[in-house]
Amino acid sequence: MPPTKKPRSRRRTLRQILGGVRRRARRAAGGLRRLWRRSLQLQVVTSTLVISVIVVVVLGTFLSDQINKSVVASRQSSSANEAFADRVQIADALNQKADDQGPDASTRPEVLDQVMDTITGSGDNGSKKRYEVLILNDSPRGSRASGNVMPENVPPSLRQRLEQKSNYDKAQAYLGPIQFTGEVQAKPTLVIGGLVHLNSGEVYEVYHFFPFGEEEQMLSNVRLAIVVVGFGLVLLLAAIAYLVTRQVVTPVRLARQAAERLASGKLDERLKVRGEDDLARLATSFNEMAANLALKIHQLEELSQVQRQFVSDVSHELRTPLTTVRMAADLLYDAREDFDPMASRSAELMQAQLERFESMLADLLEISRYDAGAATLDLDSVDVRDVVLRAIADSEALAERHTTRFELRLPNEPCMAEIDNRRVERILRNLLFNAIEHGEGRDVVVTVGADRDSVAVAVRDHGIGLKPGEDTMVFDRFWRADPSRARTIGGTGLGLAISREDATLHGGWLQAWGQQGEGSQFRLTLPRSAGADLKGSPLSLVPPEIEMRRTWRGHMTPVLLPASGDSGYESVYDGGYDGHDED
Structure with missing residues (x-):
């Protein structure tokens, strides 16, 4: 058993760690979203920064490409001219030697050595050139090479193109990395190959190797300069956007703060006028x-x-x-x-x-x-159940005249709260009188609930109910759901308005729910401790039977309902209901 529990414990710990990381990431993302939505300056600076980066990247890429093409093209053109001049010099030297000595070519290797020294600048009076030359011929002593250039360094693709009939009289070029003998790594090199045709019919392959290290270094410096300048330009544009938006946003922010103070009641708030x-x-x-x-x-x-x-x-x-x-x-x-x-x-x-x-x-x-x-309030710690019972006792005579019965749902434990006994009892009497008047003789359900922070009383009738939107209008002074209907119990039209003021004075809520044909329910929620803020109510505003019908229609959707006889809650689930209401 212990070896089995260890992997489970590790997996549980890993899941907890991953869950904590996800929660922190969500909180961080939520904080960034709130900061983005609330800061106009951040939005402008970020937008300017993004657009600047895009523009700088596009322009930098374009400039780098154009500079690269220009440098490479210029270098290729000058190298091609130099290679062509060398090939002409080689051809002239070999043809002249052949004309002076006839067909005997025994001294031709000496001529090749002299020409190689001349074109590479390795002679006594010459200056060393930046490039190397390779001369290839089928004769045993017809090949020459300068530096560490070997026939193996000639790219095969270049040699194949040079041997094609269509390119027989054309010079060919290759630009790429070449691994020379004795070198640690390949270097970018431009190789230009051409054929030298002698009057005797012999053909020499001449390859020029132009190193591109300096050009590559120069292009790298140019790209680095473009990146540095672009980065500095982006920062400069962001700073400019920050300063410009600050000049605009700061007065707007001051105006917002002044408007908030003005809305809070500081009517002497004013803005400074500059310019x-x-x-x-x-x-x-x-x-x-x-x-x-x-x-x-x-x-x-x-x-x-x-x-x-x-x-x-x-x-x-x-x-x-x-x-x-x-x-x-x-x-x-x-x-x-x-x-x-x-x-x-x-x-x-x-x-x-x-x-x-x-x-x-x-x-x-x-x-x-x-x-x-x-x-003002005359606070005292009382049991809300006793207040409800006294209010019902005061309403029993009126209920008997309207053939209305009260159904009480009280918790078993005391529901102590710091309240003004007189005012809360008046609220309950008004709610009970209202339920009796509009209950059409049906039972009135009175439910009391409590939790750790609050107590609540719900008064439910089964009368005509309320139309949509009337759940807030019912607390207006002298308001009637049906103006043509006379008051049957002699009310003044101020009872619910006074009740709401009494509830607000306690720091509580007085809310109404109603539906035509289903009756209405009024819920009074009060904090247990005077001055405490309410976070919720122990009773649902919608009657339990209405919630149950919604649950049945929702197919196995759980709904919290107040459990009868205590202050807890029980879950109601669909038990195979077919979706039709019953009377």
Whole structure:
């Protein structure tokens, strides 16, 4: 067993190392992508650098090729002229000796030696030439060579071309590496071969070996110079692009930073204006915009303050006459049995509307406190399950009148959280009243869930539901899903708006989900500790049965649903469902 476990352990360690390397590579690539997307200066400099490299490479290649062709062609032309002059000199010397001495060629080797010394510059009065010469003839003493040149150094392809009838009177050239005797490595050499025809009918093969070492060195220096100059040119263009883009991007970056500070509420933020160019005019326009925006915001704040103060003052001032009217209405309502039926019904209606009016005044005062930023929390560590039970107890009478039952799904363990007991209970009452009003007499499901950081309460009804887009509009003040439908429980239209403000004051979420024909669900999520940031909710916003149907349609796709009876989760999978919903 140990030998089997070791390879597995090594493979597991190798996979972990490779996984870590891939993760670091992905993070590095992601960081580079973010840097590329966020930096205009980097984009411009990189684009300029890439284009400059392409242009320099193309131009450098073209120049190097042209210089190489020019040098090689010039060297080949001069070498061909020198080789032709040597062949003429050899032919003249041999023909003249033959004319002076007749057909006897016993002294011809001496003539070849003299001619070889003359054309290679190896004589007493000559200067040594840069090239070597090889003369070949079928006679035993008809071949001569200078330096370390051997007949084996003649390229076979050159000799074959020289022997072809079509090239019999033409000189042939070969440029390539030649391995000379005694040399360590082959050297680039230009070999020019030609035939010398004597009057006696004899033919001599003359080969000139022109070394190309100096030309090769010169071309290497030229290529190195082109690379160095090109690299310096690319860096220079990149530096120029950096400086130019910095002159443009820096004011834009300052404008962005000023705009961010302006958006954060620093209305006195302004840009420095330098010069009269386009960027200076941009700064001037930005400052004018900021000044006008600050003025408009100040005016709107004053108007809003006036409106909030008006609502608050009206609400307070209405309380005094409302108290008097309420006292009179109570007397009339208590004595309604002594009135005729029409007057008795009027007293009942007046009593109900006065109660609604009082509730609306209380909601308006609460809204005005939120608008003025004067709302505060009275925090206490409580069990959210107890708050839910109290809210349900307050709603039972209304639920009985609408023939609605509550279905509770509470966890077994306490769900402690630092909350304002009064405000959270008001949120739950508003959610329950709303579910009763729109539930059309069907059961209302109340679910409580909790995790390490947060607690949540979901209120689910099975009424008419919400249309697409209404899940956010439902929290607007005085909003109704159906304006033609009258309120059956006397609500003010501010309950959900106040509930959302209460949730936000706790640092929590109040969210809604709805689907026509499927009802709706409201979810309240609060942090366990006051001031903590929420990262998620222990309950799903979409009801479990709706998620289950989506799971069935998705064929074996797992979905997390809140497990009944505790705060955990259970996975629901497709169990061979055929894809059709059931009622």
